[in-house]
Amino acid sequence: MSSVAKSPAAKAALPEKTAEKAPKRVRRTAEEARRLILDAAEERLAKQGPEGLRLQDIARDVGISHPAILHHFESREGLVRALIARANKQLRDTMLTALGGGHVSTDAADHIDHVFRALSDRGTARLLSWLLLTGRASESSDAHNIMGEIVAALQARREEYAEMKGKPAPDKEDTLFMAMLTANAAFGEAIVGRQLAEGAGLDQDGIKRFRAWFAKLLNDHWDGDR
Amino acid sequence: MSSVAKSPAAKAALPEKTAEKAPKRVRRTAEEARRLILDAAEERLAKQGPEGLRLQDIARDVGISHPAILHHFESREGLVRALIARANKQLRDTMLTALGGGHVSTDAADHIDHVFRALSDRGTARLLSWLLLTGRASESSDAHNIMGEIVAALQARREEYAEMKGKPAPDKEDTLFMAMLTANAAFGEAIVGRQLAEGAGLDQDGIKRFRAWFAKLLNDHWDGDR
DNA sequence: ATTTATATTGACAACAATGTCAGTATATCT
DNA sequence: AGATATACTGACATTGTTGTCAATATAAAT
Structure with missing residues (x-):
């Protein structure tokens, strides 16, 4: 990323007609581009x-010219929409496969870690946050379904x-609240996490401990009193 | 905030020389402006x-011209910095006075509600989030101290x-984690809260219930096992 | 090899946003 | 009242960003 692709430097070798054109243009498939x-x-x-x-x-x-982007996405807004759509899809997939994996009920720690990784560690939450901050929320009605599916x-x-365990069935709203808290916390961490951690003198390992602590809190609640 | 201040409409009364100038310019103190x-x-x-x-x-x-803003804040960046500084200050004050109020230890619900109100309901969290998203974090080193003070x-x-209660003193890190979770959750709610709530079919009252639920969760942990 | 479709580009147009400046008006001070 | 400081304005300069267009090169089809 330091040195940008140069136009062919070996061009002025022969002043003949053979030397006057050396375009070497890269052409990808639309999908790849x-x-x-x-x-x-x-x-x-x-x-x-x-x-x-x-x-x-x-x-x-x-390594292309900016009209190429316009060609593929119509407009800047089109690019943003595509970005949103892809992020939503990725998020949904990650979350649901995580939920689908077997080892959920016994140990929430892994699970929480999955959620935080999917949202926070990768840039997804920041991306979605920005989308929400700019008021583009209504365009992604997918978000509704996602939350519904997950809950x-x-x-x-x-x-x-x-x-x-032979216990009474848990309250639906309680489950919803657990999911909401997790989502909120993950989004929050994605944004203010690093800042807060630094301020508190927590290193990378401390953040891991925090996640574990949170997982335990939810776990206790999971098969706890209610 | 609905009707902006209008320029004097009663101006074309007399076509005489008395009518040709009616500047009526408002001049505030610098602070007020x-x-x-x-x-x-x-x-x-x-x-x-x-x-x-x-x-x-x-x-x-x-109701002014845009150079007036530049006059007071030097540049757009100056305005942003001032915005940040004020938000930080407001946040700090709100949080610390909330912590200072007597009725904390007995009932966390009020307390949580305070935090959420300060961060989420008013636009503060969104503002700070945007600041963090745009990478202006380093400029507000205040944030460090704030978190430290609060914890x-x-x-x-x-x-x-x-x-x-005659119990052993709580772990410092445990306290830090509670504060971090609360902050994360409040920030998260400020950004994705409405979206999630809508997706889950929660109305305004449901959000209140969620906050109460969260407060209870923390409360139980507060004087619980650890 | 020729044709076809389209990914890609350079140059330009159009517009929006910040910032500059010289001048004007208003509150305050003497 | 007159003088002074400065909040404020309108017009303009400048810069940066999206978007348009005609032309070009390249992969695939015939």
């Missing part, structure tokens, strides 16, 4: 925030677990 | 996100409470 562009945009967004999302910069990152899956797991 | 500008900027930011922070818009809201105050309360 879109993927590269989205990747670059995501990275910029994660690193520099909303104001770092400029077509020219992204183009430079990919449903979680509730199913919980009832299953309760039955196994 | 700065306050108004910051208020307007804050509101824009809360409503429309980062991209809504344009000098011309803010100026229109206040210290909380820990003091907790030790006091533990002694009253």
